[in-house]
Amino acid sequence: MSKRRFSSGWTALHIYGAAFLIFLYAPLALITVYSFNSNALNMAVWTGFTFDWYRTLFGMQPAGAAFDAAFTENPDRIFGVLRNSLIVALSASAISTVIGTATALATARYDFVGKRIYQALLFMPMIMPDIVLGIALLIFFVGVGFKLSLATIIIGHCTFLSSYVYIIVAARLAGMDNTLEVASADLGAGPVTTFRRVTLPLIMPGVIGGFLLAFIISLDDVVITYFIAGVDTQTLPLFILAMVRRGIRPQINALAVLLIMFSFVVASAGLYFRSRRN
Amino acid sequence: MRQVSEQEVLRVDGARKSFRTPESGVVTPLDGITLSIRNNEFLTLLGPSGCGKTTLLKTIAGFEELDEGEIFLEGRAMSAVPAHRRPFNTVFQNYALFPHMTVAGNVGYGLQVAGVKRAEETARVTDVLRLVGLSGLERRKPAQLSGGQQQRVALARALINRPRVLLLDESLSALDRKLRQSMQIELKNLQNTVGITFIFVTHDQEEALTMSDRIAVMDKGRILQLGTPAEIYDTPKNRFVAGFIGTSNIFSGTLAKDGGTSRVDIEGGPAIAVTADGFASGDKVDVMLRPEHFALASGRTGAGGSLDAVIENIVFVGTDLHLHGRLANGLPVVALERHARGAGALSLAPGQTVTLHYQATAPHLMKSQAA
Ligand SMILES: Nc1ncnc2c1ncn2[C@@H]1O[C@H](COP(=O)(O)OP(=O)(O)OP(=O)(O)O)[C@@H](O)[C@H]1O
Ligand SMILES: [Mg+2]
Numbered sequence: 132m133s134k135r136r137f138s139s140g141w142t143a144l145h146i147y148g149a150a151f152l153i154f155l156y157a158p159l160a161l162i163t164v165y166s167f168n169s170n171a172l173n174m175a176v177w178t179g180f181t182f183d184w185y186r187t188l189f190g191m192q193p194a195g196a197a198f199d200a201a202f203t204e205n206p207d208r209i210f211g212v213l214r215n216s217l218i219v220a221l222s223a224s225a226i227s228t229v230i231g232t233a234t235a236l237a238t239a240r241y242d243f244v245g246k247r248i249y250q251a252l253l254f255m256p257m258i259m260p261d262i263v264l265g266i267a268l269l270i271f272f273v274g275v276g277f278k279l280s281l282a283t284i285i286i287g288h289c290t291f292l293s294s295y296v297y298i299i300v301a302a303r304l305a306g307m308d309n310t311l312e313v314a315s316a317d318l319g320a321g322p323v324t325t326f327r328r329v330t331l332p333l334i335m336p337g338v339i340g341g342f343l344l345a346f347i348i349s350l351d352d353v354v355i356t357y358f359i360a361g362v363d364t365q366t367l368p369l370f371i372l373a374m375v376r377r378g379i380r381p382q383i384n385a386l387a388v389l390l391i392m393f394s395f396v397v398a399s400a401g402l403y404f405r406s407r408r409n
Numbered sequence: 410m411r412q413v414s415e416q417e418v419l420r421v422d423g424a425r426k427s428f429r430t431p432e433s434g435v436v437t438p439l440d441g442i443t444l445s446i447r448n449n450e451f452l453t454l455l456g457p458s459g460c461g462k463t464t465l466l467k468t469i470a471g472f473e474e475l476d477e478g479e480i481f482l483e484g485r486a487m488s489a490v491p492a493h494r495r496p497f498n499t500v501f502q503n504y505a506l507f508p509h510m511t512v513a514g515n516v517g518y519g520l521q522v523a524g525v526k527r528a529e530e531t532a533r534v535t536d537v538l539r540l541v542g543l544s545g546l547e548r549r550k551p552a553q554l555s556g557g558q559q560q561r562v563a564l565a566r567a568l569i570n571r572p573r574v575l576l577l578d579e580s581l582s583a584l585d586r587k588l589r590q591s592m593q594i595e596l597k598n599l600q601n602t603v604g605i606t607f608i609f610v611t612h613d614q615e616e617a618l619t620m621s622d623r624i625a626v627m628d629k630g631r632i633l634q635l636g637t638p639a640e641i642y643d644t645p646k647n648r649f650v651a652g653f654i655g656t657s658n659i660f661s662g663t664l665a666k667d668g669g670t671s672r673v674d675i676e677g678g679p680a681i682a683v684t685a686d687g688f689a690s691g692d693k694v695d696v697m698l699r700p701e702h703f704a705l706a707s708g709r710t711g712a713g714g715s716l717d718a719v720i721e722n723i724v725f726v727g728t729d730l731h732l733h734g735r736l737a738n739g740l741p742v743v744a745l746e747r748h749a750r751g752a753g754a755l756s757l758a759p760g761q762t763v764t765l766h767y768q769a770t771a772p773h774l775m776k777s778q779a780a
Contacts, residue, residue, distance in 0.1 A: 313472050314505035316493040318519035318570065325493075328518075332509045 159391060166384035174381055184385035209370070209386075216350055216367040218281060223288035224296075224345035230289065231296025231345075232338055236330070239304040253298075256291035264291060265358035272359060279361035287359040288349045295348065296341035303337030336404060343401040347394060417483075418606050419446040419469070419574055424478035426464060438464035439475070440630030446574070451600055451607045453617045455653065456627030462610045463502060465627075466576045469608065471495050482573070498567035500580040502610075504559045506551040512538070512562050513547040519570040537565045540595060542588075556583040564592070568599065577609045581616065593620055614654050618642065626650045642699075647775050651697045656731075658698045658742050661777060666690035670712070673774070678738035682714035683772045693777040700731065700745035702771040705763055712769040718742050720761050732757065 165174045169181035188209060238250055256264060268287045269279075277283055311333070315325040331338075353368045360369060367390075374383055426439040438461030446452050454462045467473040469480055471492030480487040487495060498519070506515050513534050520530045538544050541561040551559055560583045567575060581589045597620065599605060611617050617624050618638045625635045626649075634646045645651035648659055662675040664685055671685040673696045681696050688694060703716075718734035725731075732744045744765050757763070 308503075308505065310501060310503060310505040311507060313492070314499070314501060314507070315518070316472075316491070317470060317497075317499045318522060318566065319493050320518075320522040321493050324522055328522075329507060 162384050163388050163391070166381065166388045168381065171381060174379075174384065184381040185389075188382050188385050188389075212365045212367050212370040215281060215364060219284050219288060219356075219366060220346050220349040223285045223292055223349045224342050226285070227289050227292035227296050227345045228338060228342040230293040231298075231341055232300045232334070234293065234297045235300035235304055235334075239301060240309070253294050256294045257298075261352075261354035265355040268355065269358040279359060279364070281364055283359045283361070284356055284364065284366065287355055288352065291355070292345040292349060295344055296338075299341040299344065300334055300337040303334045307333050339404045340401055343397055347397060350394075351390075416448045417445050418448045418450075419608075420444070420481040420484075421446075421465070421469065422479050422481065424465070424468060424480070425476050426461075426468060426473065427476060437630045439468065439478075442478070442630070442632055444625060444632060444635070446606060446608065447622075449600065449604050449606055451597070451609065451620055451622045453609045453611060453621040453624045454627055455611065455614065455617050455624055457653075458612075460627045461630045462627060463578055466499065466578055466608065466610065469574070470497050470499050470576055496573040497576055498570050498572040499576040500560075500563045500567045500578060502578040504551075504563040506559055506562055506566075508551055511548050511550060512543065512554070515551065515562055516565045516569055518566065523570070533569055537569045540568070541565045541592070557585065557588060560584060561592070568605075571603060572605065574606045574608060577607060579610055579612065582612070589616075596620070618654070624654075626653055644773055645697065645775065647778050648695045648697075649778070651695075651773075651775065656700050656743055656745075658700070660696045660698075660740065662694060662696065664688050664690055664692045664694050664774070672714075673772070675738070675740070678736055678740060679716055680714075681716070681772055682712065682769045683774055684769055685774055688774055688776075695775045695777050697773040697775060698767060698771060700743045702767045703744035703765040704767070705744075705746065705765065713767055713771075714769065715764045715766045716742065717762055717764055718744075720757060720759050720763060722759060723757060730757075732763070734763070 164177075166184055167180050167182070168174055168177055169183065170176050170178040234253065238246060265287075268283075268290070272279060272283050272287075307330075311329055312325050315329045316322075320328065351368050352366075353372060356366055356369060357372075360366065365373070371383065371386060374380070421442055421444040424439045424442040424444075425437070427435050427437040430436055438459075440461075442461075442465060454465065456462055464473065468475050471487065471490065475488065482495070507518065510518065513531075516537060517530045517534045520533060525533075534547070535544070538547065541564055543558060543561055543565065546554065546558065551562065554562065560580060564577075564580060567577075581592050584592060593616065596607065600607060609617075609620065611620075621638055623635060623637055624641050626633045626641060628649055634641060634650045636644075641650065641654055645654070651657045651659055660673070660675045660678070660681065662673040662681070664683075665672050665674055665680075666685065666689075671683050671688075671690075672680040673683055673685075673694055674680050675696075681698075683696060685694075716736060718732075718736050720732055720734045722733040723730055724733065728747070730746045732746060734742050734744070736742055742765070744763075
C-alpha cells in the first residue's frame with residue numbers, strides 16, 4: 132500500500148517536473164522552429180525549412196512578397212537599434228558595476244550614520260514598479276531640462292542596475308574574511324595594493340556576475356526605457372515592440388532566436404567565471 | 410650565543426582599549442597595560458581565553474587603535490604609523506592565508522609588495538618553505554593543505570619579511586607534538602641567528618615555560634605578573650598566577666609569627682611552617698606548595714613540616730606519579746613522586762594515609778587576593 136502511494140507520488144513528481152520544463156522551454160523551442168519555417172502567412176503550419184527570415188533581417192535578401200514590404204524594416208535601422216542597445220547595455224552595466232561595487236565595499240567596511248537606512252534605500256529601485264520608476268525618471272529629466280537621448284537611457288538604467296550589482300557584490304563580500312585585508316596590510320601592502328591584489332580578486336566573481344546580470348537586464352528593458360528614450364532613439368526591445376504592434380511576422384522569430392542565443396552565451400560566460408573562481 | 414640586551418625595542422605605555430558589545434555592555438580587553446619588550450627577547454603572553462591577548466597584538470601591529478596610551482618602537486611613537494608601515498609581522502590566530510594565491514604566492518607576497526626582485530623572491534621563498542618543512546607544496550592553494558600545513562605557511566609568510574618584531578597568536582597550536590617541538594626549536598634558532606624579537610601568545614604553559622625569556626600573565630585586560638619562567642613558576646605574585654602555571658596546592662590562612670618560626674594557620678586545618686619575610690603576623694595570606702615540594706620520606710635536613718593526607722587517586726604521567734589526596738579538613742592536595750621509585754615499591758594505594766614532608770623554605774607566601 133505504502134509502496135504504491137510512494138510510487139504514485141513519484142510519478143506525480145515526474146509529471147510536475149516535465150510540465151515545468153515544458154512550460155519554460157516549449158515557447159522557446161517553438162519560436163526557434165518557427166524562425167526556420169518558410170510559411171510566411173501562417174507560422175503554425177510547417178511548409179519547409181528556410182533561412183530567409185534571418186536573411187531579410189540583415190537585408191541580405193530583399194523581401195520578396197508585396198505584403199512584406201509594409202513591415203520589413205530597413206536593415207540599417209536594425210543595426211542602428213542594435214548598436215543603441217549595446218551602447219546602453221555596455222555603458223550602463225559598466226557604470227553600475229563601478230558604483231554598485233564601490234557601494235558594497237563602503238557598506239561592508241565602514242560604519243557611518245544612517246547606514247541601515249541607506250542599505251534599505253538601495254533595494255528601493257528593485258522593488259519599485261518599473262512604470263513608476265520610468266515616469267519618475269521622465270519627470271526628472273524633463274524637469275531638469277535634459278534632452279531625452281541615449282545618455283538619459285544610460286543614466287536611467289544605472290539607477291536600478293547599481294542596486295542589482297550592489298546586492299550581488301555585497302553577498303560576495305559578506306562571505307569574505309576581512310582579516311585577509313588586515314593580513315595584506317600586515318605584510319606591508321598599502322590600501323591600493325591590498326585592493327588590487329586581495330580584495331578585488333576575491334570579489335571578482337561577484338563583480339563579473341553583477342556586470343553580466345546588469346547587462347542582460349539593461350539589454351531587454353522595455354518599460355523604463357520606453358519613458359526615457361527620446362522620440363528618435365530606439366533600443367532593440369522598443370523596436371521589437373513596435374514591430375509586433377504591426378503584426379507578428381516571421382522575422383521577429385528570427386530576431387528572438389538570435390537574442391536567446393546571445394543571452395545564452397552571456398549567461399554561460401557568467402557561470403564559467405563563477406566555477407573557475409571557486 | 411644570543412644576547413637579550415637590556416635595550417628596549419618596543420614599549421607599550423598605559424594601553425587602554427574597550428569595545429562596546431552588542432549586548433550593550435562594554436568589555437575592556439586592555440585595561441592599562443604597560444610593557445617593555447627588550448631587543449631579541451622572546452616574550453610570551455599567557456592568560457585565559459578572552460583576557461585581551463589578541464587585542465594587545467592587534468594594537469601593536471596597528472590593526473586596532475588604542476583608546477588611551479601609546480606604543481613606542483625604539484622610542485618612536487607608533488599611533489600615527491599605519492599597519493602597513495610598521496616593521497612587525499603577525500601570524501594570525503586563524504592564519505588568514507590568501508585563498509586565491511598559491512603557497513609560494515602567499516609566502517612571497519610581502520617581498521613582492523616590497524619590490525624585491527623576482528629571483529631573490531624565489532630563492533627566499535624556497536629557503537623559508539624548507540625551514541617550515543613545506544618544500545614541494547609551492548603550487549598548492551591553502552584549501553589543499555591541512556590545518557598544520559596552513560599554520561606553517563602563515564609562519565613562513567610572516568618570517569620571510571624579517572620583521573623587527575614577530576607577533577605570534579597561538580601559532581603552533583594546530584601542530585602535532587613532534588612538529589610543534591621542531592617548530593619551537595626552529596623559532597628559537599631564528600631568534601638566535603636572525604635576531605627577531607618575538608611576542609608569542611599561547612595557551613600551552615609548557616610551551617610558555619620552555620620557549621620564553623619572560624612571561625606576562627594576563628587576566629581581564631591587565632598584566633598580573635611579568636617575569637622569567639622561573640620567577641613566574643617559583644614566586645607567583647598571587648593565587649591566580651600560581652594557579653595558571655603548573656599544578657599547585659594553594660591554601661588560604663593567617664600568618665602567625667612566633668619567635669623565630671612562622672606558620673600559616675589554615676582555616677579548620679593544619680598549620681604550615683613557612684619562612685615569611687616581608688609579611689607581618691596576622692596577615693591574610695595564600696600559601697603555595699608545588700607538588701614536587703612534597704616528599705613521602707622525611708629524610709631531610711633543616712626545618713620543615715608535614716601534612717597528613719588520605720590518597721584518593723594515583724595518576725601515572727610517564728616519568729612521575731601524581732598523588733591526589735585530601736587533608737583532614739577536606740582540602741585537596743596533589744603531590745608528585747618520581748616514577749623511578751615506583752608506586753609498587755612504595756606500596757601506595759588509594760585510601761591509604763600518607764605523610765607529605767616539605768622543607769620550610771618550600772612554601773611560597775602570597776598576599777591574599779580577598780584582602
Ligand atoms: N571587535 C570586538 N568587539 C567587541 N568585543 C571584542 C572585539 N574584539 C574582542 N572583543 C572582546 O574582547 C575580549 C578580548 O578578546 P581577545 O581576542 O583579545 O581575547 P584573547 O585573550 O585573544 O582570547 P583567546 O585566548 O580566546 O584568543 C573578549 O571578551 C572579546 O569578546
Ligand atoms: Mg586570541
